[in-house]
Amino acid sequence: MGVKTAYVAALLAGSVAWSGPALAATEIQWWHAFTGRLGDLLAEQVEQFNSSQDEYTVVASHKGNYSETLNAGIAAFRAGEQPHILQVFEVGTATMMAAEGAIKPVYEVMEEAGVEWDPDAYMGAVKGYYTTTDGRMLSLPYNSSTPVLYVNRDLFKEADLDPDMDLSTWEQVGEALDALKEAGIGCPLTTAWQSWVHLENLSAYHNVPFATKDNGFAGVDTELSFNGPVQVKHIETMGEWAKDGKFIYAGRRNEGGANFRGGECALFTESSAGYAGVKAEADFEFEIRPLPYWSDAEGAPQNTIIGGASLWVLSGHEPEDYKGVAEFLKFLSSSDVQAAWHQNTGYLPITTAAADQTKSEGFYDENPGTDIAGMQMTGKEPTANSKGLRLGSFDQIRGIIDEELEAVWAGDKEAQAALDSAVERGNQLLRRFEQANK
Amino acid sequence: MEKRVIFKGWLLPLLLLTPQVVVTAVFFFWPAGQAVWQSLFIPDPFGLKSQFVGLGNFEFLLRDPFYRASFVTTAVFSLLVTAVSMGVALYLAVLADRLIKGAGTYRTLLIWPYAVAPAVAGVLWLFMFNTRVGVVSWYLGLLGYDWNHVLNGGEAMGLVVVASAWGRISYNFLFFLAGLQAIPRSVIEAAAIDGAHFWTRFRTIVFPLLSPVTFFLLVVNIVYAFFETFGVIHTITSGGPQQSTTILVYKVYADGFVGQDLGSSAAQSVILLIVVGILTVIQFKFIERRVHY
Numbered sequence: 001m002g003v004k005t006a007y008v009a010a011l012l013a014g015s016v017a018w019s020g021p022a023l024a025a026t027e028i029q030w031w032h033a034f035t036g037r038l039g040d041l042l043a044e045q046v047e048q049f050n051s052s053q054d055e056y057t058v059v060a061s062h063k064g065n066y067s068e069t070l071n072a073g074i075a076a077f078r079a080g081e082q083p084h085i086l087q088v089f090e091v092g093t094a095t096m097m098a099a100e101g102a103i104k105p106v107y108e109v110m111e112e113a114g115v116e117w118d119p120d121a122y123m124g125a126v127k128g129y130y131t132t133t134d135g136r137m138l139s140l141p142y143n144s145s146t147p148v149l150y151v152n153r154d155l156f157k158e159a160d161l162d163p164d165m166d167l168s169t170w171e172q173v174g175e176a177l178d179a180l181k182e183a184g185i186g187c188p189l190t191t192a193w194q195s196w197v198h199l200e201n202l203s204a205y206h207n208v209p210f211a212t213k214d215n216g217f218a219g220v221d222t223e224l225s226f227n228g229p230v231q232v233k234h235i236e237t238m239g240e241w242a243k244d245g246k247f248i249y250a251g252r253r254n255e256g257g258a259n260f261r262g263g264e265c266a267l268f269t270e271s272s273a274g275y276a277g278v279k280a281e282a283d284f285e286f287e288i289r290p291l292p293y294w295s296d297a298e299g300a301p302q303n304t305i306i307g308g309a310s311l312w313v314l315s316g317h318e319p320e321d322y323k324g325v326a327e328f329l330k331f332l333s334s335s336d337v338q339a340a341w342h343q344n345t346g347y348l349p350i351t352t353a354a355a356d357q358t359k360s361e362g363f364y365d366e367n368p369g370t371d372i373a374g375m376q377m378t379g380k381e382p383t384a385n386s387k388g389l390r391l392g393s394f395d396q397i398r399g400i401i402d403e404e405l406e407a408v409w410a411g412d413k414e415a416q417a418a419l420d421s422a423v424e425r426g427n428q429l430l431r432r433f434e435q436a437n438k
Numbered sequence: 439m440e441k442r443v444i445f446k447g448w449l450l451p452l453l454l455l456t457p458q459v460v461v462t463a464v465f466f467f468w469p470a471g472q473a474v475w476q477s478l479f480i481p482d483p484f485g486l487k488s489q490f491v492g493l494g495n496f497e498f499l500l501r502d503p504f505y506r507a508s509f510v511t512t513a514v515f516s517l518l519v520t521a522v523s524m525g526v527a528l529y530l531a532v533l534a535d536r537l538i539k540g541a542g543t544y545r546t547l548l549i550w551p552y553a554v555a556p557a558v559a560g561v562l563w564l565f566m567f568n569t570r571v572g573v574v575s576w577y578l579g580l581l582g583y584d585w586n587h588v589l590n591g592g593e594a595m596g597l598v599v600v601a602s603a604w605g606r607i608s609y610n611f612l613f614f615l616a617g618l619q620a621i622p623r624s625v626i627e628a629a630a631i632d633g634a635h636f637w638t639r640f641r642t643i644v645f646p647l648l649s650p651v652t653f654f655l656l657v658v659n660i661v662y663a664f665f666e667t668f669g670v671i672h673t674i675t676s677g678g679p680q681q682s683t684t685i686l687v688y689k690v691y692a693d694g695f696v697g698q699d700l701g702s703s704a705a706q707s708v709i710l711l712i713v714v715g716i717l718t719v720i721q722f723k724f725i726e727r728r729v730h731y
Contacts, residue, residue: 071695078485095483095698102484250570251588252678259570396697399677406679410589425504432498432699435489436480 025057029083033069056324082314089309091394098437104313105138113326125377129388139310143347145273146304147197154284155266159183169295177246187265188246192254195401204386207299216390220434224426227419236415239408249409252402272373275346288369392433397426476704483698495705512685516663523603527610535618552608560673563601591682602667617651649729
């Protein structure tokens with residue numbers, strides 16, 4: 001057995017070092033942004049695909065965080081050295097879409113390769129973000145998540161609150177926060193990704209536009225519009241909570257996660273993909289609830305939108321290569337791969353079949369709350385306001401939103417003034433993006 | 439009349455100069471020229487198409503109140519970093535210069551932080567001052583001070599200044615110490631015999647004789663604060679809160695690599711080039727005159 005293991009190990013090591021012409025398989029380059037556990041799971045998928053056939057070898061390379069990976073892809077394209085597949089986060093979608101000569105839409109890759117492929121198998125709310133208005137899929141959703149509410153049940157009990165209390169509306173959350181604060185809890189509420197949760201998803205969830213032109217889906221001449229009454233009311237309330245020490249701001253990314261996992265915070269709005277981390281670290285009883293909404297807003301709750309990344313196929317390779325890409329994308333979309341990915345990471349399954357499979361395997365019963373993200377997204381048919389966002393320079397616009405929100409949390413600005421200013425500053429960037437992509 | 443070595447003919451001096459000129463051309467003039475050229479366009483990130491906008495990028499930038507504010511931020515930041523790192527280094531160097539026992543250990547320990555890369559230094563300081571789990575912010579909390587550099591611009595600025603200056607102190611310390619040791623003992627002893635106290639000696643003899651070192655460090659530190667503190671700012675504040683720590687170089691990065699707006703980024707590089715040029719001229723024209731070699 002020892003000899004055989006060594007032989008396999010040597011073979012594996014050889015295939016890594018020699019993943020080139022020696023194997024006579026077509027090499028497919030995939031650049032991604034995952035490290036740690038997600039990186040391991042990704043490597044597992046690649047390994048599984050490579051060993052399932054011998055025509056193609058997918059080579060996955062980590063290129064830094066999302067921004068760095070996108071930049072690496074862009075720089076490589078300019079140098080003519082681009083990979084076949086590039087993982088791009090959702091805010092880079094508009095940038096990729098606008099680069100018509102640089103990308104090869106997924107539907108086209110599939111069609112040309114003649115791979116059996118059903119675009120309707122994908123969940124509407126997930127693929128909507130990456131499809132054109134006439135329903136053609138441009139990039140393959142890979143890791144998608146949506147914000148949910150995490151509850152520390154132990155802290156609720158400590159504050160003499162019923163941990164099963166209804167928290168579906170922000171009004172109810174407000175009452176809970178009062179009681180938590182009263183009971184001396186240092187951090188009643190914190191959040192990750194404030195712009196994504198409290199403006200982008202808030203808008204979709206309440207069926208109000210984040211930007212004109214169907215949130216940018218209908219054209220690059222879009223303008224931001226998240227300074228409406230629903231958003232202002234929400235940010236104003238959050239600002240008051242911040243002032244009263246009921247909402248503790250920890251940072252722009254997921255810094256708040258450390259506070260929640262450490263048992264310091266009672267409530268935490270964060271991506272459904274944070275589940276694995278919370279489950280691994282929390283030594284208290286926690287629970288996942290749907291993202292709250294304002295009960296007085298008409299049409300709420302609509303559906304939330306996704307965050308995460310999708311896989312873009314870059315142009316400029318041989319047709320033979322694209323066949324391999326098509327096979328690989330088909331493999332990634334298969335129910336088994338998707339169901340495993342969904343259950344291991346907390347990301348949403350991208351096909352309905354994978355969701356059904358997860359359900360029939362009894363995963364949701366064993367892990368209560370893990371189905372909430374899916375239900376929250378698929379409960380209602382997405383509207384023009386809740387299909388997603390397609391805005392140029394959006395990474396930077398998020399930075400602007402972060403700055404203006406920080407001004408509200410610090411008490412330097414009124415909610416209305418801050419959002420007005422974010423809209424105005426963001427619009428300037430949208431105009432530049434429009435100009436660059438005339 | 440200055441003494442000059444005069445070459446006969448042109449060929450030999452040109453030949454001798456060529457390597458330097460080639461290096462400068464390839465690594466400076468060519469990229470700088472590219473930046474100037476690019477600053478006149480709004481390209482798309484993939485380089486597929488590009489719009490000529492003349493000085494449009496500059497107009498867009500100079501109209502942006504946040505960009506104008508970034509000049510002030512940069513000036514404040516650079517001055518603070520330079521003043522803190524040079525001040526502390528000079529103080530420590532003067533102390534080390536007077537040490538007789540254990541001077542070697544003391545020196546070695548002081549030089550250590552220089553080996554820490556800016557990004558790592560940033561993370562170290564970030565951990566100490568983390569608003570929730572940081573050691574320093576925890577002690578400050580005990581004293582009744584609520585440290586929150588995530589929302590408070592002044593505190594954020596203070597933190598990036600300290601983190602940037604920290605590693606730099608070692609570097610400055612080395613130069614100051616070498617400078618102090620180069621001052622002839624006899625001069626200082628003579629002054630001491632004349633009855634000059636330590637402070638008088640420092641003010642009238644030591645500091646003027648240190649001026650070449652001080653001037654050199656001033657130039658080097660300002661350049662450092664302008665360009666090399668990127669890692670610290672990126673790890674600690676990412677330019678926030680509300681752009682209160684966005685220095686010019688950080689904005690070049692943010693617009694170019696986060697925003698994919700290469701036109702604006704190139705225009706900013708050109709502006710930065712001009713600013714640094716002006717600073718260098720000022721330093722050599724006005725400050726160097728007061729330096730005694």
